[in-house]
Amino acid sequence: LEKISEKALRFKLKNPSAVFLENCTVKIIPEKLWKGVSPQNFPLTGQNLKPIGSGPFQLKSLNLNKTGEIISLDLVRNSKYSGVFPNLxxxxxxxxxxxxxxxxxxQKGEIQGLSLTSLKNLEWQKKDFNLYLLSLPRYFAVFFNQNPPAGGSNVLSEKGVRQALNYGINKEEILKEILDDRGKVVESPILPEIYGFKTPTKIYEFNPEMAKEILKNAGFVATKNGKLVKIIKKEPAFQFKSNLKLGAQGQEVKELQKCLAKDPEVYPEGEITGLFGKLTAAAVIRFQEKYKKEILDPQGLEKGTGDVLRATRTKLNEICFENPEEKIFLKFSLTTVDxxxxxxxxxxxxxxxxxxxAEVELRTFDTSTSELELKFEREVIKPRDYEMLLFGEVLGAIPDPFPFWHSSQKKDPGLNLASFENKECDKLLEEARKSLDEAERKEKLENFQELLIEDAPVIFLYNPDYLYLVSKEIKGINAKIITSPSKRFVGIEDWYIRTKRAWH
Known part of the structure; x- marks a missing residue:
């Protein structure tokens, strides 16, 4: 950092950065008041109750309840504001x-403006309030944790499963039934409709038949109750592989004797010596004749030979050693906030x-207070303690997917909620961040979106409109696209309430 003059400074970066300019929009705070406060304690310090700024309004009063929580605050015009003087x-x-x-x-008439997540089941007076549908660069999605917590499901590590679950969701119905058509379906991590990128070539349109076909090809079959399972046959820890005959000895002979001894009719003596003697040969003959159809008949033999060759080995392996099975159920949990x-x-x-x-368990967490919200972040988000997470992410004014999808961000404090890792994607994200050429940067991010969508570490769902209800008394609101909820107040200097003229 280099001071040029009393009103100018220069930042020198180790590497070029196309997104650094947005970092410069972070508000400046006075060093003498904040230098002793660590960043993680910023939300907890009393300095937040003594704001200093140069905006169109200044703090008049702050009202707290008995526990020290803010109930309301009053702002009045800043007479020293250097910009357009506010009307309100x-x-x-x-x-x-x-x-x-x-x-x-x-409903009690206490407020003239408010923001809500949904207007469903809410009767609001259209004659008294205007509804502003603002566009915010964010999306809600289901993130597949490909490094699940201990005891979690590994089924989501299969790309085919993730793609099938994508095809199994009707996003248009979500938009209509849950969002009342107030929002947009999302198919990409870089929101082409907001930032002007190309739409992705691959889109997971609702296609349950395609989903079922992908799962079938991945080896899943339906059980009696209709739930899907994949059965993987595994090799036993031991199998007979050698030709054995009279005089042979060693561990394989011991295993042969143990196997034959399981049937008293075949090997009544049951001796386990590791030496292939006459008693063992006689037991092999009895075994061969007991399973004559599979061992002797195909070779045109009537009596057992006492030698353990291919046909006898195959039957011994079948009888003596169970083929272990691993059952992978299409089963997982979905975590979200309450x-x-x-x-x-x-x-x-x-x-x-x-x-x-599929079998799906829902896990919900209460985040209704700041303490509970911090607990959710500490116990769920930071340790990635979920198999699937229904959550939202907010992008900035300059599109930068790096914090959300680069492999270096898989662990806290990174925001790679899917634990996604792809070397080619990493390279594209790094190059896009460094490039100051807008066309080159755009190309890198469009290539990144294609790779990520193909790998399906996430199900992009929707971008809800930011719902802002304001009394019709208040005029001059022109915001349409905002980069954060607080930006709805950009241009507040132009807001006004029409009053009757008074003539004296």
Whole structure:
């Protein structure tokens, strides 16, 4: 960092960065007040209650409850603001513990503007409020954890399974039934419709028959109750492989004697010596004649020979050693937070996958308070303690998928929630970050999206509209695309309430 003048400075980077400019939009804070506070403690410090800034409004008062939680804060015009002087003289922000409490406050007429995750089952007066549908660069998706926690399902490590589960979801129905058509279906990690990229060539359109075919080709079959399972035959720990006859000795002879001794009619003496003697030869003859159809008849023999050759070995291996089986059920858990829209979404996904033959367990976590939200991050997100995660990710003003999909971000504090790893994708993300050529950067990211979609570490679902209800009294709101929820207040200087003229 180099100081050029009292009002200018220069950043010198180790590597070129196309996304660094967005880092410069992080608000500047006074060193003398914050230098003793570590970044992880920023949300907890009392300095947050003493804001310093140069915007169009300034803090007038802050109201706390008995436990020290903020109930409301009042802002008034900043008389020293250097930009366009705001029309509104005062703004009050009210804080509610839950969306239910927020809706109750709205219904009581306590507020003139609010944001909700859904308007479903909410009666709002169109005559009194305008609904603004703002576009935010974010998406909700199901992330497949390919490095599941201990005891978790490894079935999601199979690419075919992940692709089948993609084909098994009707995203258009999600948009219609759960989002009331307020949003867009998402097929890519780089949101082409927002950032102007090409749409991906591969799209997982709803096709349950295709999903079933992929699962069938992957070796899954239906059980009596309709659930899918893949049975993998494994080689036993020991099998007879050598020709054995009178005079042979060693471990394989011992195993032969143990095997024959399991049937008293075949080897009544039951001696385990490791030496192929007359008693063992006689036992082999009795074994061969007991299974004459499989061993002797194909060779045109009437009596046993006492020699252990291919046909006898095959039958011995079949009789003496069970072929172990590994059963892989199409079974997994889906984790999400306890929010009405996400709970409804999780239930919808569960239903669609179960129609394919999967078994799905839903895990939900309460995040209604900041403490519970931190607990969810600490106990679920950071250790990647989930098999599948229904969650949302917010991108920035400059598209940069690196934090979400580069393999270096698989562990906390990285945001690679699918534990995705692909060397070619890593290279493209690194090159895109460094390139200052917009066309080259665009090409790199479009190639990255094709590789990631083919590998299917995720099911992209939808980008919901940011729902912002504002009283019709308030005019001058022109926002359409915002990069974060707080950006809905960009241009607040132009907001106004029409008042009647007074003549004196």
């Amino acid at each position: 003289s005062q703004i009050t922000f009210r804080f509610y513990k839950s969306e239910g409490a927020l809706i109750e406050g709205y 929010q009405p829209m996400l709970i409804e979404m999780a239930s919808f996904l569960k239903s669609q996958w179960e129609s394919l033959g």
